[in-house]
Amino acid sequence: MIKALLSALLVLVAVSSAFGKYIPKTGKRIPQTLSRGWGDQLIWAQTYEEGLYWSRSQNKPLMIIFHLADCPHSAALKKVITEDNDIQKRLDEDFIILNLMYETTDKHLSPDGQYVPRIMFVDPSMTVRADINGRYRNRLYAYEPADLTLLKTNMDAAKKLLKSEL
Amino acid sequence: MIKALLSALLVLVAVSSAFGKYIPKTGKRIPQTLSRGWGDQLIWAQTYEEGLYWSRSQNKPLMIIFHLADCPHSAALKKVITEDNDIQKRLDEDFIILNLMYETTDKHLSPDGQYVPRIMFVDPSMTVRADINGRYRNRLYAYEPADLTLLKTNMDAAKKLLKSEL
Numbered sequence: 001m002i003k004a005l006l007s008a009l010l011v012l013v014a015v016s017s018a019f020g021k022y023i024p025k026t027g028k029r030i031p032q033t034l035s036r037g038w039g040d041q042l043i044w045a046q047t048y049e050e051g052l053y054w055s056r057s058q059n060k061p062l063m064i065i066f067h068l069a070d071c072p073h074s075a076a077l078k079k080v081i082t083e084d085n086d087i088q089k090r091l092d093e094d095f096i097i098l099n100l101m102y103e104t105t106d107k108h109l110s111p112d113g114q115y116v117p118r119i120m121f122v123d124p125s126m127t128v129r130a131d132i133n134g135r136y137r138n139r140l141y142a143y144e145p146a147d148l149t150l151l152k153t154n155m156d157a158a159k160k161l162l163k164s165e166l
Numbered sequence: 167m168i169k170a171l172l173s174a175l176l177v178l179v180a181v182s183s184a185f186g187k188y189i190p191k192t193g194k195r196i197p198q199t200l201s202r203g204w205g206d207q208l209i210w211a212q213t214y215e216e217g218l219y220w221s222r223s224q225n226k227p228l229m230i231i232f233h234l235a236d237c238p239h240s241a242a243l244k245k246v247i248t249e250d251n252d253i254q255k256r257l258d259e260d261f262i263i264l265n266l267m268y269e270t271t272d273k274h275l276s277p278d279g280q281y282v283p284r285i286m287f288v289d290p291s292m293t294v295r296a297d298i299n300g301r302y303r304n305r306l307y308a309y310e311p312a313d314l315t316l317l318k319t320n321m322d323a324a325k326k327l328l329k330s331e332l
Contacts, residue, residue, distance in 0.1 A: 022207055022254035031206040033197045040197040041188055047213045050268040088188035102216040
């Protein structure tokens, strides 16, 4: 008897909690993350404005990754960046980071066009570091999975801030 | 013997997978969500640019919630909006949604100042609906938990688009 009551209670609880939360017609979704797969353990800025704010207030360079969900080159770069613990650690400790799938209105972030994947560095003085680029002359800010060492060198260059803190 | 080998193998697998992923010095973090607690089952735009793009291409009004993590009024409004399945459903099906903790550079999104919580509607024609406001004369776009019915009325008003699709 008590068992039956308990079962009924359990069913009731299950039913009420199922009704408790909104579930889309198309079924339950996995919540979107700000990392979008570029490092779940890192703290990402949501927007360029937020990135600039944190860059200035923490005096750390901002690194922006432009990418697209259905771009195989973006996916390949994402894989090596996510799996490289040295880069993840540097990004976590020394940089403000932002990944974007939509271009901003700021033309300074696309000095030689809007393409993906593209990595731009911004100094805490809010200067876009157009001088820090990869090894492709036609797409200065593109990186391939094989360019990870160059990317690390460029991260070091971005860490040398344009204005000292005093 | 086989058991011991298997155990050793298991330990190896466990150790290698623990070493496999970057974990911050301060300990493992919960990945940040784009919803920031305003509805995990909804699909959120990341930036204003992305929101405008989806609004235009899907011909749905954009609803922007400005909020702050440590603001009790934002938290109170978040609670009622998240728990109201009718609003969650409408947001999911009829709106492009964006929640922001940092202001954009677009002054049209702060017609009477930058405060939180603040809800702005934008028509797919990219016109900010400054005509749709709450019940506070000094903060036209502020809503309190008790204003949920008014918010729904305003959502209906935003759904009456300024330009027809044609």
